[in-house]
Amino acid sequence: MKPYLLVIEDEEALATLLDYNLDKEGFRVDRAGDGEEGLLKIEEExxxxxxxxxMLPKVSGVEVCRQLRxxxxTRRTPILMLTARGEESDKVRGLDTGADDYVVKPFAMSExxxxxRALLRRTRPELVDERLEYGDIVLDRASRRVMRSGRNVHLGPTEFRLLxxxxxxxGRVFSRERLMDAVWGPNTYVELRTVDVHVGRLRKALREGGAADPIRTVRSAGYSLDHQA
Amino acid sequence: MKPYLLVIEDEEALATLLDYNLDKEGFRVDRAGDGEEGLLKIEEExxxxxxxxxMLPKVSGVEVCRQLRxxxxTRRTPILMLTARGEESDKVRGLDTGADDYVVKPFAMSExxxxxRALLRRTRPELVDERLEYGDIVLDRASRRVMRSGRNVHLGPTEFRLLxxxxxxxGRVFSRERLMDAVWGPNTYVELRTVDVHVGRLRKALREGGAADPIRTVRSAGYSLDHQA
DNA sequence: TCCCGAGTGTCACAAAAGTGTCATGGGGCG
DNA sequence: CGCCCCATGACACTTTTGTGACACTCGGGA
Known part of the structure; x- marks a missing residue:
């Protein structure tokens, strides 16, 4: 749901600052203290x-870049470089290392x-955009509205988050546990079957007006938003 | 199907935590309380x-490593060491004990x-990859779909795991016992012939639309996914 | 304060899908 | 030519999912 950013930075103070601020901006943030750890975390998710x-211990930023590319x-994963003033700046400026953009320390958090956001919009617009689309379904986060083929679909808060x-x-199948975590939050104690009920309600709302069911049930595995068949 | 991990750890609390979390991550986990028990379990499966x-009672971690190598x-079985901070760290860091990687306690579960996953990908990519292909058959774990020559193939959960x-x-031939273990789980009491039935069902589903049977029966030995002779 | 309505989480029961066994009939192989 | 060994349809049984009903919570308004 939230965009997932990985901060690879060895300077503890800066890393903490970034962590804090980016979290506040609605990103999910994980942190790695050196290039090696960074590569591992990237491999995980x-x-x-x-x-x-x-500049990083063990594996340098340039090397991480190279490996990601x-x-x-990860070939298309955007990379934003953090550089100190004057630090190899010519090379960085050209971005021929494979990075997509860079900022020079110290920088304003707003910048x-x-x-x-600009980089994310380019590669994964669905993460930052106000609106998601799939087939004839449109979900607008700003206005909290869902439309299907132009017709307004009324959803409760839970169904909205689920959709x-x-x-x-x-297309991806999510288990009830996964959906529980994502939609209800990771520390909620609710009957797993409750997911079924909400999926049912979401389905009903989306089918309003005779449209096809856009949710696929995968027996003994979970659900996915998908073309049937 | 699920990667099988063995946790050899004497600290009960940590072991339980690992057990719980790794299970949630989709691994099959077994646990041993000391090196001796660990070696026995490894011999079993x-x-x-x-x-x-x-640090382990009876047989130390280093010794277990040595014996596995x-x-x-087990020569190529990846070993991930758990070490306390400062504990023999130089020796461990060099990984000259035969371990493939290590983490220092306390550690984040995500790390x-x-x-x-990184280690598994290195040794057995087919265990963690999302997509398997063989000939014109594609199995996608994320969407839990199987396609043959672009046509969607519907499989029940068991047939899916079997495929x-x-x-x-x-190409490799598996006995019914082996398939039983892998697909049904090691502690299932089911008639062996049941494998035949599911192989039959899988075949039927894959032949849908007139394609050739991709499963080879090896008389008195088992089955394999294979081009027919 | 009290009432109301939207939203939620549970349950129970029905329906759908998937499973395990068995009996029967072929077929391959010595 | 016989034996095994396998393929397969039938079927009773389980497991998993869909859904309507219902009781509760929580903010507004009146």
Missing amino acids: TPDLVLLDW ARPE LTARI DFLMQRP | TPDLVLLDW ARPE LTARI DFLMQRP
Whole structure:
């Protein structure tokens, strides 16, 4: 749901600051203290964007860049470099290292988030955009509205979050546990079958007016937003 | 189907935590309280990866490492060491004990799973990859879909797991016992012939639309996913 | 304060989908 | 030519999912 950023930065103070501010801006943030750790975390879960310090212990920023560009899963992952003033700046400016953008320390947090959003919009618009679309379904976050083929669909808050989540990765199957975590929050104690009920309600609302059911049930696995069949 | 991890750790609290979290991450986990028990369990069933505490009663972590490296079945089994801060760290860091990686306690669960996945990807990519292909058959774990020559193939949960398993080692022949273990789980009491029935159902589903039977029956031995002779 | 309506979480029961066994009939292989 | 060994349809049984009903909570308004 939230964009997932990985901050690879060895300077503890800066990392904490970034962590705090980016979290406040609505990003999910994880942190790595050096290039090696960063690469590992990336392997676990591909971030939506990487904030990368230029100078790093163990594996340098340039090297991390190179490796990310070499892997198919991360070839298109945006990389934003953090550089100190004067630090190899010519090379960085050209961005021929594979990074997509850079900021020079010290920088204003607002400038950073602006650049982050710009990069994200380019690669994964569904993460920052106010509106998600799938087939004839449109979900508008700003106005909290859902339309299907132009017709307004009324959803309760839970159904709205559920659809929002499903629309971020259409086709992918999510277990009830996963949906519970994503939609209800990770520390909620609710009957798992409650997910079924809400999926049912969402389905009913989306089918209003005779449209096809856009949710696929995968027996013994979960649900996905998907073309049937 | 699920990667099988063995946790060798004497600290009850940590072991339970690991058990719980790794299970949630989709691994099958077994636990041993000391090195001796660990070696026994490994002999019973070779794990896909071993999580090994450095300090252990009876047989130490280092010794377990050594013994695993000495046996052909486990020579290539990845070992991830768990060490307390400062504990023999130089020696561990060099990984000259035979371990493939290590984490220092206390550690974030996300870091641990990242490293586990990284190691598994290195040795057994088919265990963690999202998509398997063989000939014109594509199995996508994320969307839980199987396609043959672009046509969607509907499979029940058991047939899906069965195909998943067969696709991990195409061409190789598996006995009914082996398939039973892998697909039904090691503690299931079901008639062996049931495998035949499910193979039959899988075949039927895959032949849908006139395609050739991709499963080879090896008389008095088992089945394999294979081009027919 | 009290009432009301939208939203939620549970349950129970029905329906759908998937499973395990068995019996029967072929077929391959010595 | 016989044996095994396998393929397969039938079927009773389980498991999993869909859904309507219902009781509760929580903010507004009146």
